[in-house]
Amino acid sequence: MKLRTAKFVVKEGFVNTYRNVLMSLASMGIVAASLVILGFFWIITVNIKYNTQFLKDQPEMQIFCNPEMDGHQLGMLEWTIGRDKRIKEYEKVDKKQAFEKAKEMLGDDKDVLEGLDESFMPVSFIIKLNNSADYGEVVEKYKNYPGVDSVRYSKKAIDYINRILRGLQIGSSLLIAILVVIAVFIIANTIKLTVFARRKEISIMKYIGATDWFIRLPFIVEGIIIGLIGAFVSFLALFIIYKLGGGWVQNDFIMVKLVGMKDVAFQLIMVSCLLGSLVGASGSIISIRKYLRV
Amino acid sequence: MVEFKTVVKKYSNGTVALNNVSFNIKKGDFTFLVGPSGSGKSTILKLILKEEEPTEGSVFVNGYDLSVLKRKEIPCFRRSLGVVFQDFRLLPNKTVYENVEFAMQITEALPKEIRRQVPMALALVGLSRKANAYPNQLSGGEQQRVAIARALVNNPSLIIADEPTGNLDPETSWEIMKLIQEVNMRGTTVIVATHEKSIVDKMQKHVIAIERGEIIRDQEKGQYENEVKDSKICC
Numbered sequence: 400m401k402l403r404t405a406k407f408v409v410k411e412g413f414v415n416t417y418r419n420v421l422m423s424l425a426s427m428g429i430v431a432a433s434l435v436i437l438g439f440f441w442i443i444t445v446n447i448k449y450n451t452q453f454l455k456d457q458p459e460m461q462i463f464c465n466p467e468m469d470g471h472q473l474g475m476l477e478w479t480i481g482r483d484k485r486i487k488e489y490e491k492v493d494k495k496q497a498f499e500k501a502k503e504m505l506g507d508d509k510d511v512l513e514g515l516d517e518s519f520m521p522v523s524f525i526i527k528l529n530n531s532a533d534y535g536e537v538v539e540k541y542k543n544y545p546g547v548d549s550v551r552y553s554k555k556a557i558d559y560i561n562r563i564l565r566g567l568q569i570g571s572s573l574l575i576a577i578l579v580v581i582a583v584f585i586i587a588n589t590i591k592l593t594v595f596a597r598r599k600e601i602s603i604m605k606y607i608g609a610t611d612w613f614i615r616l617p618f619i620v621e622g623i624i625i626g627l628i629g630a631f632v633s634f635l636a637l638f639i640i641y642k643l644g645g646g647w648v649q650n651d652f653i654m655v656k657l658v659g660m661k662d663v664a665f666q667l668i669m670v671s672c673l674l675g676s677l678v679g680a681s682g683s684i685i686s687i688r689k690y691l692r693v
Numbered sequence: 694m695v696e697f698k699t700v701v702k703k704y705s706n707g708t709v710a711l712n713n714v715s716f717n718i719k720k721g722d723f724t725f726l727v728g729p730s731g732s733g734k735s736t737i738l739k740l741i742l743k744e745e746e747p748t749e750g751s752v753f754v755n756g757y758d759l760s761v762l763k764r765k766e767i768p769c770f771r772r773s774l775g776v777v778f779q780d781f782r783l784l785p786n787k788t789v790y791e792n793v794e795f796a797m798q799i800t801e802a803l804p805k806e807i808r809r810q811v812p813m814a815l816a817l818v819g820l821s822r823k824a825n826a827y828p829n830q831l832s833g834g835e836q837q838r839v840a841i842a843r844a845l846v847n848n849p850s851l852i853i854a855d856e857p858t859g860n861l862d863p864e865t866s867w868e869i870m871k872l873i874q875e876v877n878m879r880g881t882t883v884i885v886a887t888h889e890k891s892i893v894d895k896m897q898k899h900v901i902a903i904e905r906g907e908i909i910r911d912q913e914k915g916q917y918e919n920e921v922k923d924s925k926i927c928c
Contacts, residue, residue: 401801603782606742607843608772609799 404613412620419593423625426589430629430678431636433578434671438637440571441670442663447567449658451560459557460526460534462541463548466494466519472546473522479544480524485533490525494518521548579678586625586682590618594687601690611691618683626679630671637667694720694851694882695741700750702736702906710736712906714750718884718899720850723877725893726886727917728903734886737903738855741884742776743767755851772800775844775881777873779856781836783828789815789839790824796843814842818872834865841872845881852876854885858892866892890917 416423462480464473480489492500498517505511528534538550594601604614638660645657695718702711711733718724726734739745740752743759752759755773762770783792793814797807815821818838828836837857844852854873858866870885870892877883887893893900893916900915901908 403804404798404801407798599782600784603784604795604799605768606771606776606782607796607799608768608770608847610768613768613799 408613408616409620411617412624415593415617415621416624419596422589422592423621426586426625426679426682427629427632429585430582430626430675431632433582433678434630434633434675435636435640437571437575437578437674438633438667438671439640440567440574441667442637442641442658444564444567444571445663446658447560447564450656451564459553460528460537461551462524462526463551464522464524465546465548466521468522468546476541476544476546477524480526480541483537485529485537487527487529489527492523492525494520494522497521497523579674582678583682583685586622586679587685589625590622590683591686593621594618594690598690601687605691614691615684615687618687619680622679622681622683623676624679626675626677627672629679630668630675633675634664634668634671638664694718694722694755695884696753697737697740698751698753700740700747700752702733702740702745703748710906711740711747714903714906714908716901716908716911718882720882721877721880722899723874723883723896724885724899724901725896725915725917726884726901726903727888727893729888732903733906734903735855736906738853738884738886741853742774743770768799772847773849773851775841775847775849775852777837777840777844777852777854777857779859781828781833781840781860783836783839783843785828788825788827789820789831792828792839793843793846796846800847802847810846810848814846817845817875818842832865833861834868837861837865837869838872841869841876845876849881851882851884854883856887857885858887858889863891870896888917893917 462476464476477491480486494517497520498512501520502512526537528537534552534555538552541547542550601614641660645660649657697714697716700711700714701709703709714733714737726737728734736745740747740759741754743752743754743762747760755770757770757773759770784795787795790811793811794807797810802810812821812824815824818841820835820838820842823831823835828839831839837860841852841857852873857873858869861869866889873883873885874896897914897916899913900910900917902910902915902917
């Protein structure tokens, strides 16, 4: 396509959007509303993922020894673990490593460790099981082992959270799909009104030899404009909701850490713009199809 | 230029619009397509424009075999024809100039070309002074002139007019027909579907008469009705 044709097509699209401004505004509203719901779910998913990340980073099983455990006991324990057939592999975390990790985890608050050395840290073993069904026996066995302080098993929690996350993802994908379909239909209807008002014009264009794309493109541009403006409005709305609602959540649930808006904004706006313009364009294509058969 | 070879057109509701129609229109011809309403005139024009497909037989227009023309190639084919309608079919929200210009924009013509051709076409139909008027500010005759200018602007080799004077008073009708004749003199083939007896009789052009889907007469320098009045004998 030539540049001036592209210019013509884009101009026509803008003029048409402006010409039936009320219907365009209505469609933009629908797109914005759908995208707000969609973005809301997306932000929730992102936040749950973010808040459960620490669980995923954790070893699935870790045996903590008493800090006062002597070398002999430690050797015995390591030997036993090494020979246990249910255990696939293990990794020993000595006092020094544990101390470094504690410092790292505390981050800015590492001053609290001042004056202390690694001696108070426990030695631990990170364990991977061959079969996670064995975890009960393994936990039972090592919990009562001399010198062992505690055995932590987090696989179950991870699985549980993964299940919730997956459910949420499937649920929100389904909801998003439904919303997209609804938005496409509403836009298709809006543009159908424009197309219907201009069906005579379209047939004239066909008679004097306009290609289908030449006729279709201004309508697609119209749909994309509607979609993009809707996307932008939804982004603004979500931004405000997140700012207000986020503060409230963080005040009431201290343990929940929210993903910063800055980190999600770019992705959010990209996704909404993409979806918005896609929805708008497909709405146009659907509504004009019938009138091109002349 | 336009050739129908044993064309049969049946519509899906069972109506036989054309029954075994064959004719040939030569380059540079001025042809009247005459016949009462429902005789099949419009079907012939629709077949020429490839708006409809023949049930049997083949149609050749401007060197295109329409039976093998793909849907994608239709726009290109239609640009080689100019069409004038009874109800003018101008775009109401564009000025006279823009209406004519639009037919060129569609063909992705150069702006330079557009600036040269559009005023020329408007001058030919005598509407240079109304270039900035909107269609609803013009009389019927003037609107039809705009439509003719639009049909002409891409220099088509064939112009098809479907009852171009159907909505006009006799005097204006004459002006329009004279204009179409002038276009024909410049070498463009013209097909006019009409039932204006007086015009057909006076102009003495190629006449193809259709009745009930069949060609009843095809003569050079013909008239609306045969002088022998053989159609009267049927009745």
